[in-house]
Amino acid sequence: MQALLTTLVCGLVVLTTLWIKTRLKNIPPGPPRLPILGNLHQFPSGSVISTFDKWHKKYGPIVGLSLGSQTLILLGNMEVAKELFGKRGRIYSSRPRMVMGNENLTQNKHTALLPYGPKWKIHNRIHNSILAAGKTQHYTELIEGESIRVLHHLMHTSEYNRCYTRFTSSIIFSLVYGKQLQGDEPEFHEMLQIAENFVAAIAGGTWLVDIFPFINRLPSFLNPWKRMGNRFHDRAMRLFESNATHAMGTKAWNFTKHVHAAEDTSGLTDREVLYMIGVLFEAGNDSTSTVLRFCTMAAILFPDAVKLAQAELDAVVGPSRLPSVDDLPQMPYVSAFINEVLRWRPITPGGVVHASSEDDIFMGYKIPRGSVLMFNHWSAHLDEKTYDDPLSFRPERWLENDNLPLHAFGYGRRVCPGQYVARKTLDVMIPRLLWAFDFEAGYENGVRAKIDPYNLQELGALLRPVPFPAIFKPRDEARRALIDKSFANRDANLDGILNRIETAISRGSEVK
Numbered sequence: 345m346q347a348l349l350t351t352l353v354c355g356l357v358v359l360t361t362l363w364i365k366t367r368l369k370n371i372p373p374g375p376p377r378l379p380i381l382g383n384l385h386q387f388p389s390g391s392v393i394s395t396f397d398k399w400h401k402k403y404g405p406i407v408g409l410s411l412g413s414q415t416l417i418l419l420g421n422m423e424v425a426k427e428l429f430g431k432r433g434r435i436y437s438s439r440p441r442m443v444m445g446n447e448n449l450t451q452n453k454h455t456a457l458l459p460y461g462p463k464w465k466i467h468n469r470i471h472n473s474i475l476a477a478g479k480t481q482h483y484t485e486l487i488e489g490e491s492i493r494v495l496h497h498l499m500h501t502s503e504y505n506r507c508y509t510r511f512t513s514s515i516i517f518s519l520v521y522g523k524q525l526q527g528d529e530p531e532f533h534e535m536l537q538i539a540e541n542f543v544a545a546i547a548g549g550t551w552l553v554d555i556f557p558f559i560n561r562l563p564s565f566l567n568p569w570k571r572m573g574n575r576f577h578d579r580a581m582r583l584f585e586s587n588a589t590h591a592m593g594t595k596a597w598n599f600t601k602h603v604h605a606a607e608d609t610s611g612l613t614d615r616e617v618l619y620m621i622g623v624l625f626e627a628g629n630d631s632t633s634t635v636l637r638f639c640t641m642a643a644i645l646f647p648d649a650v651k652l653a654q655a656e657l658d659a660v661v662g663p664s665r666l667p668s669v670d671d672l673p674q675m676p677y678v679s680a681f682i683n684e685v686l687r688w689r690p691i692t693p694g695g696v697v698h699a700s701s702e703d704d705i706f707m708g709y710k711i712p713r714g715s716v717l718m719f720n721h722w723s724a725h726l727d728e729k730t731y732d733d734p735l736s737f738r739p740e741r742w743l744e745n746d747n748l749p750l751h752a753f754g755y756g757r758r759v760c761p762g763q764y765v766a767r768k769t770l771d772v773m774i775p776r777l778l779w780a781f782d783f784e785a786g787y788e789n790g791v792r793a794k795i796d797p798y799n800l801q802e803l804g805a806l807l808r809p810v811p812f813p814a815i816f817k818p819r820d821e822a823r824r825a826l827i828d829k830s831f832a833n834r835d836a837n838l839d840g841i842l843n844r845i846e847t848a849i850s851r852g853s854e855v856k
């Protein structure tokens with residue numbers, strides 16, 4: 345009996361090894377693999393981005409790895425990402441199976457985790473109905489109004505992190521639920537916590553249930569992953585429902601009303617619709633505010649670039665009015681500064697992973713069906729073949745070459761649908777910050793802090809700077825007075841702003 349068992353186990357091991365070997369034959373080059381384990385033992389436990397970057401430097405722009413039975417393909421420059429996610433998007437636009445993330449925590453309702461298929465297409469169509477470039481042009485008034493609050497707060501508080509989070513959250517919350525956020529509302533904190541818990545749960549390493557998906561079929565009392573998923577999902581659902589109820593009861597236009605009145609949601613349940621709307625807050629608040637944190641870091645570390653941007657702002661705008669997005673075409677250096685922030689520290693260094701749905705051959709290599717593909721934004725944005733002196737923060741590079749690629753928002757069919765809102769938010773806020781303030785490192789225990797541009801936190805798909813103290817010094821009294829006056833006179837009537845958005849959208853007019 346024991347001999348039979350040993351033969352069976354040995355047979356299974358040999359078959360698995362042969363299967364993996366066949367599957368991995370001719371995949372793109374990568375670090376040497378062990379039988380069965382593949383590259384699991386080399387998989388970084390600390391900084392993923394620096395290990396992947398080393399592999400790209402050694403093996404080229406496309407690196408093949410094996411994690412047990414899973415094939416992982418890293419894409420390290422724009423050309424390969426464009427080819428696979430762009431031209432061959434039909435087969436490279438899905439997501440890998442995520443038992444914990446997709447099936448348990450979000451119960452097949454989170455846009456970013458859905459496989460490519462009919463349900464994702466409905467989410468994407470509806471998201472684009474409100475976030476496309478043509479719609480986003482009408483949100484300038486809302487974003488500019490919120491930006492004045494940021495300038496005013498930064499003159500009175502050193503808590504710029506909270507200030508940026510409130511700013512980006514309030515823009516999305518106003519559009520989606522028709523309510524501006526002051527920063528102390530319970531629903532705001534609950535939304536932030538759900539988003540944070542979601543990122544932490546997805547980032548917290550591989551779940552046992554993802555390695556052995558069959559255990560997810562165990563009954564509830566033996567299945568802590570499902571129980572945790574149910575609790576998490578119900579909590580998010582309750583909040584999305586109560587936010588939507590508030591949104592439907594407001595006087596003015598908002599995204600929730602638009603979806604219910606004007607979009608074809610057949611194919612989704614009512615709860616899926618609420619979730620699809622709620623996802624926008626999760627995806628949109630931390631991302632854009634993190635770019636502002638990196639912008640602040642760059643502004644402290646590179647005062648010469650700030651001076652050049654300020655000289656341009658002074659020439660085009662002067663001290664007696666705030667810059668607006670209409671000024672940007674006359675301010676190439678300031679526009680380049682914004683691009684450079686997005687390039688220098690990509691906030692999603694590995695993008696969001698894709699999965700392939702067919703076997704494919706690329707550059708002579710095999711990419712087996714079901715491979716996981718990661719567009720490595722960090723390596724792509726710091727690639728010395730694409731960018732001269734890539735580690736330096738040099739806005740000038742965008743003026744020297746207007747064909748430089750920038751793909752902070754991903755590529756292909758899964759490209760970020762919020763990219764235009766995000767970019768508009770940065771196009772409003774960054775010039776205003778540069779116009780209003782000089783930037784300095786703050787103090788820690790009475791000593792001037794040393795800001796390290798490599799002091800970064802990798803949390804799942806997100807890259808953030810480790811919080812650092814910063815001082816925002818108004819550049820002169822005239823600017824200080826103008827910010828105070830603009831804050832006092834700002835139009836705080838959100839309903840009016842939202843109604844103007846609705847009118848502009850329904851006319852399809854080109855007003856900003």
Ligand code: HEM
Binds near residue numbers: 455471625629632755
């Ligand atoms: C600077 C800010 C932002 C950056 C850098 C960013 C970046 C990204 C990236 C890299 C992806 C994955 C693309 C891929 O799979 O290839 C993504 C997905 C997504 N983003 Fe953004 N994003 C930002 C802001 C926003 C905003 C403001 C919203 C909503 C209002 C948003 C909504 C989404 C959604 C819903 C997805 C999932 C798309 C899908 O799976 O089909 N993002 N974003």
